[in-house]
Amino acid sequence: MPNNNNNQQTTSLESGIPSVGSIVWTAGRTRAQQAINLYANIDYLRPYFDVEPKEILHRLFHALIPRWPLPDENFKPELYGPSMIVFTLAAILIYQMKLASHSVQDGTLIGASFLVCFGYWIGSSFAISSVSFVCNTHLSLMQILHINGYALFSHCIVLFLATFIHTGHDHLLFYGLWCIVGGAAAVRMMFVIMTRTINPRYRLLLGLFVSAIHMFFLLYLHFAYHELAEIVSHALNNEGTVPIDLPVKPVLPVVSRLVDVVSQSNDRLMARNN
């Protein structure tokens, strides 16, 4: 056998027989392709994208209505609606970051936005799935992804309204929307998960856990990416010299005054805190 190997290496250059390196590469690529086709086959996800527009609208509407589901009610999970909701949330976040002139040190705004939204959706779903496994809940990972995704519809609505409506009572509006819309979606998700949990203590624990991470994420999205825009718009409105009627009017034309305005707004915040 070693003689044959030597012959192969010596004849590889002369007669064009592939070398050991290319054989290893071909075999490795074949194995990887087979593994991908076996474990990461796209056909596994195909049934979750077979939906009608009416079903999507129906589910979107019912995601905001806190209703205790019937005991024998079972739903078929799908991933089209949640994916589109997460993409929409990422788009709204990009728009917020642009308005707030938020800067990302290592990366792009789009990358940061996608990471935050998809990371939350998939990460929180896995976390809920792990805790529900411990609490012996009868929910699959796909069902949790489905519910969690549709619950993010409330985040889209709240952030969209909070971005486009700049009133004097910004925080009041946001907190009101946070409680009502975010709370409704959280309660709906909580009820669905609690229905599938048998032990009453685990039921309460899981319900509180799910609603807590849902509400805190909305708070994070607002205060991490929206705060600066509010301070600037407040300060500019109080100055009274630059009329701002709509949020799409960029703050760039007043860049020369921005430094003074921001420093004054910081002084006001310090005074408020004191």
Added chain:
Amino acid sequence: MSWNSQDFFSSSPYNQQYTGSISYDFQQQQQQQQQNYSLSQPYTQYSNDNFIPSPYNFNSQVNNNQFYYPNHYIPPTATSNQNDDEPPLLEELGINFDHIFKKTKSVLNPFAIPDLSIRDDIDLAGPLIFCLIFAFSLLLFGKIHFGYVYGIVTLGTFGMYGLLNLMASSDKSCSGLFVISVLGYCLLPMVILSFLSFLFKFNSFINIILTIIFILWCSISASKLFTISLAMIGQQLLVAYPCVLFYGVFALLTMF
């Protein structure tokens, strides 16, 4: 459906499976080569051990008619030129102006049914030109966003390619080049919006309304082409929404 890297560039049928061998055996190949060489030998040896290249010239007598006479060589007719054998240059390059014109017309009128000939046509020249014009129009605003345009088109293409392959039926898979082609052609209204924003200063409210109209125009055109080519009946709205998000990002680039 097994995924090959070639599937992105050409659609493959559903049942295609990889059935190649896994291990590579040198000795087998060497033996096959030796057999090939040995098989060819009988044809070189014929009766009387004379080498006769053609089996039809089995004649020991010298036949003068077999000699080559230059006068017997009949040149090709004067009417036939070398160019008849070769396709036209544009056809060879894959640029079909008629298809480009029809596709542009189909994009400009989002409610018209596209022609049968352009339904599965893949063309990258038009999309490339539209993307370049869009990026150049952003230069008029002082924004050098060629990289952003390229990145968004790439990401959007991958996303739409994955989504369409998941949503379409398994026997009608689409290729990535087709997705790029459709998304690129439907960028034309965004190019018009970009130039309009440069030429005219609208009120911000009118700006928003105009932007929404143009985004919907692009999305309806793209979703119409996708659903007709992939036979996705009743799912145009589902395909249009990701297109709205895709072209909305371009609108954001224009506005900000």
